[in-house]
Amino acid sequence: MxxxxxxxxxxxxxxxxxxxxxxxxxxxxxxxxxxxxxxxxxxxxxxxxxxxxxxxxxxxxxxxxxxxxxxxxxxxxxxxxxKSIQTRVMPDLATMNFQFITPCEKHIIPILSSKDLYKIKAFDPTKKTVILVTGWRTTIDSSDTIDELSKAYNCRGDVNFIAIDVASCVNTLFTWSALNTEKLGEYLGQGLADLAQVIPRENIHLIGHSLGAHICGSAGRSFTALTDEKIARITGLDPAKPCFNEGEDLSGLMRGDAEFVDIIHTNPGVLGKRDPIGDVDFYPDGVVPLPTGCMSITCAHSRSWEYYVESVYPGNENNFMAKRCNSLAKLKQNRCGKTPAAPMGYAATSNLKGNYFLEVRGSSPFGMDGSKQRENANVYCGSCVQNAGK
Structure with a gap:
């Protein structure tokens, strides 16, 4: 008492x-x-x-x-x-590369030579191609997001996993980095238009964390301007909030930038956007700045890609089941109507619309339907260690 x-x-x-x-x-x-x-x-x-x-x-x-x-x-x-500020580091298309990542190798291809991916033996044009763009102050050779997500997708073995090297243009003062997102996205859109000549555009899935989410949005708009078609899917992992507002100079990622835009909000209102901006917006642990298990905003901001990575591993597709609802409180009170639960993350389907809420755990496995047994079984799956003898 x-x-x-x-x-x-x-x-x-x-x-x-x-x-x-x-x-x-x-x-x-x-x-x-x-x-x-x-x-x-x-x-x-x-x-x-x-x-x-x-x-x-x-x-x-x-x-x-x-x-x-x-x-x-x-x-x-x-x-x-x-127009009081100008970017300090102008994006240079010549320095941007696709990095095709397999369990044991990384292949570097200039972004405007994306058709050369077809020449790499390990690249399978019949598979889906997932392209990750990371956020502020991350580098392609020192990023937990890239390391963990590439491992998860390589564990599945049914996609080509690619990361984009834009670190030199989003590793400065945040406002300068934010200014570069539109131009970086335009360059990426050009590369995607080139890539779509050798693989079906329906097989292209962009994933962006923080500032990377807004780069993906710009890339989707650029791709559409060049081809009159849309990228199949863009997933925004806690899209950055500061400086990005619909209808202003920097609008950022929004519904319509791809045929299907799904968003995972984990630090809403602080580092990440709070308002719904996708076809479907997921709010794990509700609309709170610090979800279960986090005591800092950096932890909360990272949870978005950690949840997504977990959902990619085989058997984890339904770890994060969410319901369309008005709030987490109503979800806990079973007052969300008869709409069936739907998976957040890897298995999210393009027919989903609206705001979805779900509960999560404070430590891995984060999904309420996660399993320690499956987690332990995937420790080496997708890594070079597992593939060394093949």
Whole structure:
């Protein structure tokens, strides 16, 4: 009871910071009424320790950062509109490459020579081709996102996995990097138009994390402008929030940039976009800045690609089952209607529309339907170690 009282009092105090007209008597009375109400309906409303911790964590460490991010976003948008800043490192098409990654090799192909991928023995033009674009301050040779996702897809063995080297243009001050996304996407779109001459465009799937998601959006628009067709799918993994706003100078990834755009939000409102921007938007653990298991925004921002990687491994396609709903609270109360559950991540289907919510675990396997046994079985799957004897 002491824990409940202290937690409720802290929440009322937090809210009172917005309403300065509240007196100490109002605060104490409010806390008292809440406690009495909870005790009266203890069976239905008593929060678990993990729920109390999650609420306190986001109140203290998540939502204040969301307010700061909103301020930064407004300043950045104003600067972009006034043309007060210019990029420091201009994108150079000659330095951009596709990196085709197999379990034991990496093949480098200039982005405008993408048809040369056809000459690599390991490249199979009949398979789907997945192209990953990473985010701010990551490099192609030092990226957990690339390493983990390439391993997962190589474990499946049914795709060609490619990463894009754009690090030199998105490794500077964030605003300069943001300015480069449109041009980088245009260059990538040119490369994709070239690639589509040797593989069906229906087999192309772009995946972008953070700033990379917006590069993918620009690439999709560029591809359409060049070919009058659309890329089959773009997956946005916590698309970056600062500086990107629909209808402004930097619009970023949005529905319509591909035939199917699916989004996974894991740090909504801070480093990642909060509002729905895809055909389907997934909110694991709800619309909170810090999901279960994360105490920092960098952890939360990375969860998007960690969830996706988990879903790629064989047997994990349905680890993250979500339901179309208005909130996580309604999901927990079984008030989401009769819409069937659908998988988030690898197996998301193009018929999905709207906002989907799901619960997640705080540690791997993150999916509620995940299995430690399957996770352990995939430790070496897709790695060079497993393929060394083949």
């Amino acid at each position: 002491k824990l409940i009282t202290l937690t409720l009092l802290s929440v009322v105090l937090f809210q009172s910071s917005v309403n300065s007209s509240m007196t100490l008597k109002d605060i104490v009375t409010g806390a008292k009424d809440n406690v009495i109400g909870m005790v009266t309906n203890v069976g239905s409303y008593l929060p678990t320790p993990s729920q109390l911790f999650g609420a306190a964590k986001n109140n203290l460490a998540g939502y204040p950062l969301e307010y700061l991010a909103d301020t930064m976003n407004s300043v950045c948008s104003t600067l972009m509109h006034s």
